[in-house]
Amino acid sequence: MDIKIGTVLTLEPTTSEKVERFKCKVVEKKDNIIFITYPVDTKTDRTVYLVDGSQFRAIFRNDDDINYAFQTEVVGRKMDRIPMIMLSCPPDDEFIKIQRREFVRVKTPVDVAVEHLNQFYQFVTDDISAGGAAIKLPISPPFSEGDKVKLTIVLPYKSGEIQYIQTDAEVIRIFEKNGQMLASLQFIDTDELDKQFILRFCFERQVMLRKETKDLQ
DSSP: OOOOTTOEEEEEESSOSSOOOEEEEEEEEETTEEEEOOOEETTTOOBOOOOTTOEEEEEEEOTTSOEEEEEEEEEEEEESSSEEEEEEOOOGGGOEEESSGGGOOBOOOOEEEEEETTEEEEEEEEEEOSSEEEEEEOSSOSSOTTOEEEEEEEEEOTTSOEEEEEEEEEEEEEEEETTEEEEEEEEESOOHHHHHHHHHHHHHHHHHHHHHHHHHO
């Protein structure tokens, strides 16, 4: 993926306990290293100091107005005419095209506990996004379309970290696909930080699935 000089990057920390976004600009590129200006916090407009080893999801838009994201890490800094921070740049097959980042849907199994009418049920997702999920159901589901439920979603990251996301949801649709009963759930009033955790998880899984597909080719 050719990231041009002057491209604006949005950096989102992948290990932070709060929602943060930083803006910066690409000023140089060499091999698998991107050199950026010192980033600015989008909320405070203050310059941010990034520690070596910090990990981020970087998002940018190309000339065709298509958004892409990739995982990156601070690998150093360079003092030149202007001070620059050095970011790792992955190979092309690890760039993910994104349309609406909040609704990137990934087909992957995730454990979900559903509370309905003071009863708890355990399910596994068929797919998940920051806006909702499809869960696999037994033949007779314990709830109906239109019901409101409470969810606890278990997100395991490749680092070994586990996040537990709690959110309300509405059962939008119950249907059969390839012999499997599924329920489509739409998340309701999900905490902004929890949305970021789901986004991070979905992005990690996309990269992982992309690598697995490449290894099979």
